[in-house]
Amino acid sequence: MAASERVLQVLTCIARQGRPVPVRELVSLTGLPQSTLYRHLQVLKKWGWVQEHAKSGLYEPGPLAVQLAHGFDQHxxxxxxxxxxxxxxxxxxxxxxxxxxxxxxxxxxxxxxxxxxxxxxxxxxxxxxxxxxxxxxxxxxxxxxxxxxxxxxxxxxxxxxxxxxxxxxxxxxxxxxxxxxxxxxxxxxxxxxxxxxxxxxxxxxxxxxxxxxxxxxxxxxxxxxxxxxxxxxxxxxxxxxxxx
CATH class of the missing domain: 3.30.450.40 (GAF domain)
Known part of the structure; x- marks a missing residue:
């Protein structure tokens, strides 16, 4: 699987859960090494696709997901x-x-x-x-x-x-x-x-x-x-x- 597909795999796993997700669960869901997972999460955070809760450290969809969903609904x-x-x-x-x-x-x-x-x-x-x-x-x-x-x-x-x-x-x-x-x-x-x-x-x-x-x-x-x-x-x- 190409690196770009693995990034999308991580994003898909977070979107599917419907709740904030801990890293250990994402490791289990994706099968990726934790170091690789963190690298992909950093890219997704940078672009606003996911965000990390300041206190719990759990990952959830970010603000750009709202913009994309709005575009889907409207267009x-x-x-x-x-x-x-x-x-x-x-x-x-x-x-x-x-x-x-x-x-x-x-x-x-x-x-x-x-x-x-x-x-x-x-x-x-x-x-x-x-x-x-x-x-x-x-x-x-x-x-x-x-x-x-x-x-x-x-x-x-x-x-x-x-x-x-x-x-x-x-x-x-x-x-x-x-x-x-x-x-x-x-x-x-x-x-x-x-x-x-x-x-x-x-x-x-x-x-x-x-x-x-x-x-x-x-x-x-x-x-x-x-x-x-x-x-x-x-x-x-x-x-x-x-x-x-």
Whole structure:
């Protein structure tokens, strides 16, 4: 791995944790010698990508990360295409809606617009989740490339000691998601939360993100088909905008 990639590896590890991180943990996460890690941290500190807490010595994202995130929110072609549709879906459904993507072994929430109705949900903008549990993860997995899908399924099987039969059942579920064009889940990430997720494409087949509506299970019982239709339609409109 080139030195420039190792610097980015350190930055990625800090960003993923979502909390200040001690050097010893970064050594474990990156596999880099402590002397090398400190050298890369000095470069990142100099450019404002990370900062070190004056008292605790823990490392966290720096002020330049805020500037980059603001630029993504304001100028990203995906966010520009999706923002209005997300807001409209929140208004029409009265529920919370998120935009999520797959990134380096995690499902990352790019945007989350909450409804005025109560929802106890762990999804928040910038937060990362696993790649196999929940409607968002399963939709991303089902519509991703066959190579990436198999890699993630193998990784998950090893991490959770899944049997061959369990993996086969999950692959059949992913095939069904592909056929119907959306994924649903209940209690898989957050207890008492039902969700539906539809893929967003750039070009004809390039999966770029997934649009997910989340609602309390009790409140969604009589509206699930309506929520599915609304979410799929909104995702399709975003995809059409991204065609041009």
């Amino acid at each position: 990203s072609w995906l966010m520009q295409a999706a923002s209005h549709e997300i807001g409209q879906l929140v208004q029409r459904s009265g529920e919370s809606v998120g935009l999520l993507c797959y990134l380096h072994g995690q499902v990352v929430c790019l945007d989350m617009q909450e409804s005025q109705q109560a929802l106890r949900c762990s999804f928040a903008k910038g937060r990362a989740h696993g790649t196999v549990r929940g409607a968002s993860a399963k939709a991303l997995l089902a519509f991703s490339s066959a190579e990436l899908r198999q890699s993630l399924l193998e990784q998950n099987s090893l991490e959770h000691s899944a049997s061959g039969e369990q993996r086969e059942i999950f692959e059949l579920e992913l095939a069904a998601i592909q056929r119907q064009g959306y994924a649903t889940s209940e209690n898989e990430v957050d207890q008492g939360v039902w969700g539906v997720s539809a893929p967003v494409f750039a070009g004809q087949t390039q999966l770029i993100a997934t649009l997910t509506l989340m609602a309390p299970s009790q409140r969604s019982i009589l509206k699930q088909q309506e929520f599915i239709s609304m979410t799929r339609a909104a995702a399709d409109r975003i995809s059409r905008i991204l065609q041009f």
